[in-house]
Amino acid sequence: MSQMSFSSLAYAEKKKVTRREQFLSEMDQVTPWAALEALIEPHSAKAGNGRRPMPLGVMLRIYFMQQWFALSDPGMEDALYDSSAMQRFAGLELGRDAIPDETTILHFRHLLERHNLTQQLFDAVRGLLLAKGILVKSGTITDATIIHASSSTKNRDQARDGEMSSTKKGSTWHFGMKAHIGACSKSGLVHTLETSTASVHDSQKADDLLHGEEAEIYGDKAYADDQRRQEYRARGVKWRVCLKAKRGRTLSERDQRWNKSRNRVRSRVEHAFGVIKQQWGYRQTRYRGLYKNRCQLFSLFLLCNLYRARRSLMRIQSFEMSRAG
Numbered sequence: 001m002s003q004m005s006f007s008s009l010a011y012a013e014k015k016k017v018t019r020r021e022q023f024l025s026e027m028d029q030v031t032p033w034a035a036l037e038a039l040i041e042p043h044s045a046k047a048g049n050g051r052r053p054m055p056l057g058v059m060l061r062i063y064f065m066q067q068w069f070a071l072s073d074p075g076m077e078d079a080l081y082d083s084s085a086m087q088r089f090a091g092l093e094l095g096r097d098a099i100p101d102e103t104t105i106l107h108f109r110h111l112l113e114r115h116n117l118t119q120q121l122f123d124a125v126r127g128l129l130l131a132k133g134i135l136v137k138s139g140t141i142t143d144a145t146i147i148h149a150s151s152s153t154k155n156r157d158q159a160r161d162g163e164m165s166s167t168k169k170g171s172t173w174h175f176g177m178k179a180h181i182g183a184c185s186k187s188g189l190v191h192t193l194e195t196s197t198a199s200v201h202d203s204q205k206a207d208d209l210l211h212g213e214e215a216e217i218y219g220d221k222a223y224a225d226d227q228r229r230q231e232y233r234a235r236g237v238k239w240r241v242c243l244k245a246k247r248g249r250t251l252s253e254r255d256q257r258w259n260k261s262r263n264r265v266r267s268r269v270e271h272a273f274g275v276i277k278q279q280w281g282y283r284q285t286r287y288r289g290l291y292k293n294r295c296q297l298f299s300l301f302l303l304c305n306l307y308r309a310r311r312s313l314m315r316i317q318s319f320e321m322s323r324a325g
Contacts, residue, residue: 023068024089030306030313031064032128033057036121043115054100059108061090062100067299070281073102073109113291118298125302126191132316134309139185139216139240140192141269142209142223144202145277147293149176149285163290165199174198177290179297181272182209185218188268189309190301195294216240218266221259240265275307276300 017025037056045053065086066076079086080099092099112118129135149164166175178200182192192209202222210217216238224244232239242259245251251259276282282300285293306313 018085020083021085024065024085026310026314027064027068027303027306028089029317030310032124033060035124035128036060039120039124040112040117043111043117054098054104054108055091058090058092059100059105062105063108063112063299064303065089066105067282067296067303068280072286073105076105077102112299113295116295118295118302122193122298122302125305129189129305129309132313134187134312135184135189135191135305136186137184137191137211137213139218139238140210140214141183141185141188141218141266142180142202142206143183143220143266143269143273144178144180144205144222145273146174146198147177147179147285147297148174148283151175161285161288163197163288164285165197167198176285177293178202180205180209181269181301182211183269183272185216185265185268187309188271189305190272193298193301195290195297197290218262218269220266242266271308272301272304275304 037060040056040060044056062076062080065071065079066073069079071079077100080090080092081094087093091097126135130137146167146169149161151160153159160175164176166173167178168174176198178196178198180194180196180202181190183190191211194205194208196205202220203225206219206223206225206228214237217232217240219241221242221244223241225241229239229241240262242262243251243255245255280300282296286296287293
């Protein structure tokens with residue numbers, strides 16, 4: 001075991017645990033590091049004649065911190081020098097370990113994108129939550145959110161991102177992409193993610209958000225479709241999608257009450273969007289093109305699932321440890 005430095009000893013003896021430290025400690029406990037690293041390891045750089053690569057576990061932890069704290073590659077490098085909590089979470093210590101620079105952090109992200117690994121990591125976490133009984137397949141809530149993209153033309157191509165598009169919501173125009181999700185109707189945890197340009201209507205992705213074992217389907221009025229309702233009801237699936245008024249008409253009081261009762265369940269899907277947009281600051285695309293942003297969204301939603309399920313996962317871990325002991 002390596003000897004602790006004076007700064008590490010001082011840090012270990014401090015009395016106050018900050019909210020950042022508490023958050024990182026909880027996420028460290030519930031993240032299945034070994035399973036996630038095993039998915040990346042076949043594609044990672046191996047030690048050879050060149051510079052020794054950074055440990056895979058260190059780079060994955062750094063990548064996850066980028067998502068939680070909305071940090072760019074240079075910003076993440078700076079944070080590793082500034083924050084003792086981040087150093088400890090990554091397993092690094094100033095003066096003892098090399099701190100990865102922004103290029104190393106960039107190359108790791110490109111590795112994940114090149115091999116579509118963030119989707120595989122998302123699937124692995126979904127499998128864990130299913131195995132623990134936290135995520136169940138009794139029903140699905142479908143929803144979508146707009147992710148804004150920069151409309152600036154002050155770039156090398158002197159043009160807006162050609163893979164993004166505009167859509168009108170209410171009386172406001174938005175430029176960017178959409179994240180479409182299917183979530184568990186019991187927990188609100190996300191089991192399916194699809195992405196598209198902003199101009200794609202929510203209902204066009206509806207069937208892609210279902211896992212096929214639903215007993216009930218929820219959604220807002222954007223997913224209202226008489227033909228789809230009849231098809232799913234014929235299969236024995238309960239159609240809980242909000243009713244939409246016909247053109248030029250308003251919903252009756254009975255239909256409004258029906259919608260309100262369904263919204264109590266449907267609102268659970270909004271919590272996932274709230275975490276990544278409000279708590280983690282992901283309100284605008286970071287990269288050009290749909291694919292890179294899609295990769296980041298898979299990372300954000302897998303981490304969101306772990307964050308929202310962390311209490312249940314820690315209780316299960318505690319119970320399993322007590323039984324093993």
